[in-house]
Amino acid sequence: MIQHIDVHAVLQESGPGVYADLVTRPTGRVVRERIERAIAGEDVAVARMDFGGVGCIDYSCADEIVAKLLRHRVAVLVLSGISDGHRETIEPVLAGHGLAVLVEQPDGTLGILGAPEAAAALLDELVARQLAARIPGGTFALTLA
Amino acid sequence: MVKAAEKPLLTAPTNGDVLGYWARAGFFREAAALFEIHGKVPRVQAREESDVLLPVTPVRAAEDVHAVVSTIQQRASAILASELRLDPKATIGFAMALSEACQNIVEHAGTGGWVAVQAYHWRRKLARRVVVIAVADAGVGFRHSLEPTQSKRFGDRWGDAAALEAALIQGVSRFRDPGRGQGLAGIRRYLGRWDGKIAIRSGTARIAIVPKWDDDVPLNDGLPPFPGAQVLIIIPEQGSTKQ
Numbered sequence: 072m073i074q075h076i077d078v079h080a081v082l083q084e085s086g087p088g089v090y091a092d093l094v095t096r097p098t099g100r101v102v103r104e105r106i107e108r109a110i111a112g113e114d115v116a117v118a119r120m121d122f123g124g125v126g127c128i129d130y131s132c133a134d135e136i137v138a139k140l141l142r143h144r145v146a147v148l149v150l151s152g153i154s155d156g157h158r159e160t161i162e163p164v165l166a167g168h169g170l171a172v173l174v175e176q177p178d179g180t181l182g183i184l185g186a187p188e189a190a191a192a193l194l195d196e197l198v199a200r201q202l203a204a205r206i207p208g209g210t211f212a213l214t215l216a
Numbered sequence: 217m218v219k220a221a222e223k224p225l226l227t228a229p230t231n232g233d234v235l236g237y238w239a240r241a242g243f244f245r246e247a248a249a250l251f252e253i254h255g256k257v258p259r260v261q262a263r264e265e266s267d268v269l270l271p272v273t274p275v276r277a278a279e280d281v282h283a284v285v286s287t288i289q290q291r292a293s294a295i296l297a298s299e300l301r302l303d304p305k306a307t308i309g310f311a312m313a314l315s316e317a318c319q320n321i322v323e324h325a326g327t328g329g330w331v332a333v334q335a336y337h338w339r340r341k342l343a344r345r346v347v348v349i350a351v352a353d354a355g356v357g358f359r360h361s362l363e364p365t366q367s368k369r370f371g372d373r374w375g376d377a378a379a380l381e382a383a384l385i386q387g388v389s390r391f392r393d394p395g396r397g398q399g400l401a402g403i404r405r406y407l408g409r410w411d412g413k414i415a416i417r418s419g420t421a422r423i424a425i426v427p428k429w430d431d432d433v434p435l436n437d438g439l440p441p442f443p444g445a446q447v448l449i450i451i452p453e454q455g456s457t458k459q
Contacts, residue, residue: 092285094315095278096323127285127311130402131319156308163405164398 073213074115074146078136079124081105091126099135106136107145115146116202117213119175123152133164141170147202149213150184151175158184165189173197180210228255236260241332242271269295269347270333281318284331285311292347295335300345300453302410309406310347310451316399317351317447324361324390329353329444342429344453354444358383358418361390376419377437384416384423403449410451418445427452 082093085101093099110118118140122128140148150172153161158174162184165171171185171193181203183190194211197203203211226247229235238244239260247253269292273284289311296307314333321329331351338346359379366382367374382388384404389396404425407414415424415432422436429452 086279086282088279088282090282090286092282092289092311092315094285094312095281095319097278098282126289127308127315129312129315129319130398131316134396134398154308155305156312159305159309160312160402163402167398167401 072113072115073117073119074110074113076106076109076118076120077124078102078106078120078122082125091124093125093128093132093136095129096131096135099132102132103136103139106140107143110145116200117149118146119149119151121152122150122154122157125152125157128157128160130160130164133161137161137172138164138168138170141165141172142168147173147197149173149175149181161185173203175213179212180206180208181212223250223252226251226253228253228257230255240268240271241334242268242273246272246274246330267335268332269335270331272330272332274328275318275321275331275351275353276328278319278322281315281322284318285315288314288333292333296347299335300347300451301455302451303454306406306410306451306454309410313403313406313449314349316403317349317449319399320445320447321351321353321355324355324358324445327353327355327444329355342452344455346450346452349447349449351447351449352444357442357444358416362388365390375437376421377423377435380416380418380421380423381435384414384425407449407451410454412449412451414450415448416445417442417448 079091081102083089085105086098153174165185169186169189171183171189173193174182174184176182183193201214204214206212236258239258244253244257270284270288275281275284293307296302296310297304318331329352333347333349335345335347338344359376362379362382366379366388370378384400387397387401403414407425411427413425413427413430415422420437420439420441422439424432424434426432426434
């Protein structure tokens with residue numbers, strides 16, 4: 072199954088203040104731990120993390136949330152609702168770790184952020200597990216709804 | 217809380233421009249808790265059109281960093297875009313750089329610190345506007361923070377200058393977590409893209425990443441000891457400039 076995670080909502084539940092920005096390592100740690108708990112309770116093949124409504128994300132949070140979730144391999148991660156600003160922060164953090172993550176575009180096709188070698192391996196793995204398939208035009212999309 | 221009798225004396229400057237600038241930047245409001253201030257301090261009303269994008273603001277915990285980032289995005293995004301002609305992507309990166317600079321205090325200083333953000337028009341030096349982020353703390357400093365993990369690697373070279381070089385140029389951190397050390401590296405990447413500058417003063421040394429428009433010294437050692445750290449980040453107005 073696909074688990075939908077509203078990152079902005081998780082952020083709102085994670086601290087005493089009401090903030091829209093994913094900043095500071097302690098905040099990132101709390102958000103990641105909540106996401107890990109949400110994923111662990113279900114038979115989750117894909118976790119779709121929606122960043123809609125999230126303002127700025129800093130390098131500490133990109134590392135603490137996205138990079139660590141990928142390293143812990145809790146599920147296949149798919150980022151959605153990410154802005155150019157989010158992308159510019161997440162990409163170098165993942166590339167520095169030799170990691171890659173799927174990004175779902177508004178039209179449903181999949182893109183990839185991070186290290187190119189890891190990106191190719193990730194797509195191969197998803198196709199082999201029948202979680203993603205090539206669609207007309209040469210791009211990929213998730214097979215699960 | 218420091219008792220009034222134990223507070224060191226601070227004499228306010230007599231130059232009206234300096235006095236007014238310090239007051240507008242909120243310096244005296246924070247200094248009053250630490251110093252016995254002598255001299256006349258002007259009362260300044262906050263003005264919407266002020267070049268003070270963020271007055272001197274204490275940073276002690278992660279919540280303070282959230283508040284600073286939130287404030288600067290509400291207060292400064294329009295100014296950054298319209299007056300400094302920064303691309304909207306650069307204004308988002310600005311908040312990121314501010315967050316990472318403030319987190320150095322929370323994560324490494326072992327005490328609280330302060331941050332301020334101000335826009336200036338550098339007519340003589342640069343003939344364009346700049347935004348300056350200034351972060352300072354009186355904590356343990358870079359050398360002390362990195363000593364347990366880095367001093368052996370540097371051997372006899374180890375000192376304040378080597379610690380600054382390790383943190384800013386090599387991106388090392390006192391934490392063994394491989395994801396650490398991203399903050400300053402991210403700031404450097406951001407500044408490289410937008411032709412900005414960073415300088416860090418800690419202990420007896422000061423290091424700077426110097427853009428073409430500036431003539432600062434990349435590394436200075438043997439300076440008077442400074443406890444803690446000062447981080448200075450400068451982002452210039454985008455567009456044609458004299459260099």
